Amino acid sequence: MSLFTITTNCLLSLLGGFVSLKLIQEYIPIFIQRGHYGNDQCKVSNAPIPEPMGVITAAVYLIIMFIFIPFPFLEWTYTERLFPHDKFLAFLSAIISICTAILLGFADDMLDLRWRHKLLFPTLSSLPVLMVYYVQGSSTTIVVPKIARSIVSFLGFEMTTSLDINLLYYVFMGMVIVFCTNSINIYAGINGLEVGQSLVIASSITLYNVIQLYRLQDPIECYYNWLSIYFLLPFITTSLILYNFNKYPARVFVGDTYCYWAGMTLAVVAILGHFSKTAMLFFIPQAFNFIYSTPQLFHLVPCPRHRLPKFDSKTDTVGMSFAEFKKSELNRFGQWVVTILSTIGLLFKEDFNNDGEKWIRLNNFTVINLVLKFVGPVREGTLTKLLLLLQVFSSILAFIIRFFLARILYDVVL
């Protein structure tokens, strides 16, 4: 009977992709006519590019999910002879978080919301998901790594193999949601990158779910992984269509709407699927990009308004973009960060004189610029491919950590 639900899900996902294709084509002229477009700053031509097209695919996704939801419950009610209320709760809370994320993203695209409003909204809208997690009586226990226990017992204390961190676990999940919704939005700016990275992460999680379905026999564990697959397949098909329009050279822009939608979808499947720690492994480039960005985000180092790579119209390539400022503007902590990063090769640094004063030129602190530091000016399409390749490699690394390294660190690995 599971076959029935997954077949329905696959068919609806394909339908979602098809409808997305048609609607994007239909709404491209409408967006432009209504003035919802941007200009591609890494192109010679100045043609208007409709934005945010992510709202169309997101709306299709929601509709597909609304149509899909009754099917697994037909199956469960049939096999379990009882309607599974808490599974229904999981589905509904996931839809709420995703829908509010789409609304937030779309409002941000249209109104340029303030940062404090943008951080508050996903935090609160994820409350239902966390409540459902609580109501399901889900575990807030983490397994303690062997090495930590060895250290503790070496110090003369006893420690159990697992530790219930309770409320802290909810704080962690809340942070997962805020991190996911924002990290894709920050790691963005060149054609195809937002959708591309989301596709790689979503496919990796789906692969992980399939592996777990083969490995584990426990019906609850299997349900968690099915739940994730049900939410991800329509996401993947609709995103694939959008990627086709957004890849270099972009015919549409996806907007913050897409980034929030994608981030929230990935976050809720991770939480409701009970594999949030594993899911974080697939966000290594995003996490690195966030950490690498902090010196500029927290203004230890001056931050220009835009940190996109610099376009050279003569060669049709993109290269590093720079932050240039007087050396005296840098406080001591900022100096340390710059010295350390440039010493280990993770920062381009150049001193120069301007009007008799000492100035400094640094590449902007994003992974995009960091990659450009190594591969020099390249065509934008090539850059996207390189970054997506990096994402694929980090997914492979994540699988290695999850399934091989974890055995060394822990006694039990689910």
Place this chain on the structure above:
Amino acid sequence: MSLFTITTNCLLSLLGGFVSLKLIQEYIPIFIQRGHYGNDQCKVSNAPIPEPMGVITAAVYLIIMFIFIPFPFLEWTYTERLFPHDKFLAFLSAIISICTAILLGFADDMLDLRWRHKLLFPTLSSLPVLMVYYVQGSSTTIVVPKIARSIVSFLGFEMTTSLDINLLYYVFMGMVIVFCTNSINIYAGINGLEVGQSLVIASSITLYNVIQLYRLQDPIECYYNWLSIYFLLPFITTSLILYNFNKYPARVFVGDTYCYWAGMTLAVVAILGHFSKTAMLFFIPQAFNFIYSTPQLFHLVPCPRHRLPKFDSKTDTVGMSFAEFKKSELNRFGQWVVTILSTIGLLFKEDFNNDGEKWIRLNNFTVINLVLKFVGPVREGTLTKLLLLLQVFSSILAFIIRFFLARILYDVVL
């Protein structure tokens, strides 16, 4: 303990009103700067009016509801010693429908969606609410009026006092949702009318809930009425603030966002509160407006692009707007409609000659123009007040029908 939840709800509702006030003031310049404004066609001045400001209050409402939801469950878990899954389902499904309605409205304001997309979305997004209704094992039985039973028994058949109409009941509820989300949107166009009518309806429903709480002792019936109150109070306070900005002379426009949000909120409380038939009584002016509009909506009578009342800048008043067309454009069915309506005084009709051909001039088929037919040109502020007064009278009528007339028609009235 119910006191605890309702106190929290009241406090959060007040907070919601306060935050709405601050945010509307904060976002008015942002809307204008980003080009999201309209011009008031019934004013001498051509100042830009920010639109759709409804999205701000709707977002505040959602946030207030997210914060509120845990409280009743604290209470219920405490008193019932068990977490009430199906009550949580009701809350979540309501939030989903409301959130998707807001998203739809906002997208419509921004993108001018096509009609077929606008009808499909609320229908599908209300599926979770209907599923929850089904899962709760709620009744799909209607009580048969005495008179119908008398007729049937007169014909020699037996008929029970109640009839299970099953699937038809779900069709009815789906229609309630589509009707509510669209009827406010259609009965709109002058300062303060959208918010004003929603406030009258929401207050009437709240009053109905309070009356029922006094009359009924059954805990489930009481829960239904509390549920409705919990969703309506924050709606009323945030809408009141918005009304203050939107009333004549309007400083903000509320947009389709507000109309869809208001309509869906009223529809879901009616369904999940199990009083959808009573709730429909509070929509009498909207229903009449819809029925009265049908000749133009279905193009039996030519329909101009805008049917707003006509502004006279010399006297600063609004009067009827007209549809003018050649008499030959009217088919036979259209002719009947025009003849009947103008005979019973519900339509202004004037014949005139133009270039030797017979033309006809009719007021546009909306309740706004119909009222103007009787009260002649008036100031816009006065017109809104008249229409809202009409709404209040129809609410009084609704209470009379519900609590007095129903006794005559039915044996049992809850």
